[in-house]
């Protein structure tokens with residue numbers, strides 16, 4: 001240290017060298033340990049550690065704020081996209097999920113709910129994997145949010161003509177018992193765009209729309225997302 005200072009003084013730039021050393025923290029590292037052993041070293045280290053969570057918290061606050069500022073009335077798809085960019089669909093809270101998806105039909109009239117029920121076909125208890133909505137045969141079925149079609153075809157386990165839209169990061173919606181569909185696998189769809197016409201194909205007792213929401217491959221109650 002002294003050597004450095006002497007060298008700097010000899011070069012006629014003593015003051016400048018001192019400022020530069022202080023700025024890099026080199027001066028503090030050299031003087032503190034000789035004065036009071038290890039304590040002065042650990043104290044600043046703890047201060048830094050304690051400051052870290054504060055920085056993280058304020059970053060979270062900014063993210064939460066910008067989420068809210070995107071606004072559901074202005075751009076609901078932008079809001080959903082933003083949520084899915086920052087976290088997996090499985091981590092989205094019920095409050096965030098509420099209204100995140102748009103209605104798959106122009107007129108929403110819930111019939112058979114998601115969950116345990118007695119099958120209208122077999123009379124046996126079953127787990128109803130989606131939410132049924134009243135729909136005339138041939139009613140327009142619309143994408144609940146923007147995404148990519150990952151399935152458009154016949155569902156061998158009762159769904160009949162079925163379309164699946166992947167919204168990204170673990171969130172999917174499915175549309176079942178369709179009379180017909182007008183999308184193909186790989187196609188990008190916008191929220192509200194026409195993807196199919198309702199019907200009664202597959203295991204169905206009459207025209208209606210069986211709508212599913214899947215989070216990381218597991219069905220959840222669609223009403224929590226509408």
Ligand SMILES: [Zn+2]
Nearest residue numbers: 130131132210
């Ligand atoms: Zn159903």
